[in-house]
């Protein structure tokens with residue numbers, strides 16, 4: 288261990304939970320060696336053998352659900368029922384890859400003039416995963432399941448405010464009797480990530496986090512010509528058309544904005560509402576937002592907890608204030624509550640226009656933003672007028688028409704109709720533009736960290 292430490296602070300009361308000394312350079316080197324050794328053995332396992340480990344990990348996750356859920360809730364403030372759901376989703380995703388992985392990664396014969404030619408999906412080696420705090424388990428396991436299934440080893444550098452979760456994940460793998468070194472957590476300052484990417488034994492990097500840090504990762508990976516997948520920020524537009532089922536639209540936008548206390552990459556960050564129904568939407572949304580309460584994330588009755596860190600709350604509050612200064616109208620919230628913790632009230636802004644922070648920046652917290660559009664075409668233009676392209680949703684009773692718009696006019700990686708944007712192990716997930724590149728989940732996620740090898744026999 289080295290001199291520096293990471294501190295876990297409970298965002299509900301501002302008190303320190305634990306201090307974790309970061310790993311020394313010598314420890315990092317040893318871990319990389321161990322991972323390489325583990326990879327050399329693991330790659331020779333059959334797909335079925337790898338699937339068995341994934342099932343064991345899922346089982347341990349379920350056995351430890353309560354403990355893990357409480358840890359995440361204490362470290363980053365997620366309402367505890369959502370923490371439990373998160374652990375369950377990880378287990379399901381491991382089971383999905385255990386079942387489907389062998390099909391996704393089976394050899395594929397391609398008829399050519401060879402005696403026999405086929406595509407074989409071979410592992411790349413040791414994959415470095417740099418992950419964010421907002422879904423401290425989900426982000427890691429959704430990357431891990433296909434990475435291990437493909438025969439790779441994995442090293443995790445987690446966000447420094449969830450070091451307890453990071454170490455707990457390593458424990459889960461140990462309890463599942465994963466081969467030594469196959470998965471390891473390194474407590475590493477972000478300033479050391481670029482050097483680790485450059486280490487020859489690291490074959491690839493998967494990153495989930497902000498666009499800012501994503502660029503740094505991409506630079507380091509690009510310099511070393513290493514494969515990378517980037518899952519970055521988003522500012523999903525939820526378009527409400529004139530013929531929308533207004534109750535469905537308002538309820539979905541409300542829930543999709545406030546899930547995880549608004550700290551989700553695919554939250555409903557902009558409500559783009561056509562002029563003819565804007566007032567109705569606004570009134571209904573204000574009724575819900577104004578009545579939404581927040582409190583201790585350990586109380587199962589609270590759907591909204593604190594934000595994960597006090598500095599993130601300050602950043603969000605400044606974005607709200609800058610937007611108001613630029614002409615946005617505050618309908619509710621928008622203040623710093625008295626007392627300890629990083630709580631921020633459900634907040635609603637309207638009259639948001641181009642040039643304001645709430646129009647163009649990612650608001651990573653419980654702040655709803657209403658942007659009025661002249662009509663359907665204007666709504667699509669506004670939705671696409673963003674540096675991001677992670678997801679988007681459309682609300683309309685004319686499902687066929689909305690489907691066409693979602694499929695062909697919305698510029699984002701995940702487009703939904705009459706539904707919140709969400710991830711599902713069966714479907715690919717990822718973004719375009721400054722939301723990143725590459726895909727996780729589904730068959731596409733299974734084939735990101737593989738050598739797509741041509742085998743030709745004559």
Ligand code: NAP
Nearest residue numbers: 418419445446447477480496497500503518519520521552
């Ligand atoms: P972040 O600040 O980018 O941190 C993410 C990870 O990168 C952490 O492990 C962090 O470590 C590390 N990091 C930060 N700066 C770095 C640098 N210069 N070089 C190398 N590593 C660095 O993001 P966050 O605040 O944790 O997460 C919120 C962001 O993630 C939002 O923008 C959200 O939209 C995005 N996100 C995207 C997805 C998706 O699937 N597209 C999913 C979830 C979240 P330290 O903690 O030690 O700094």
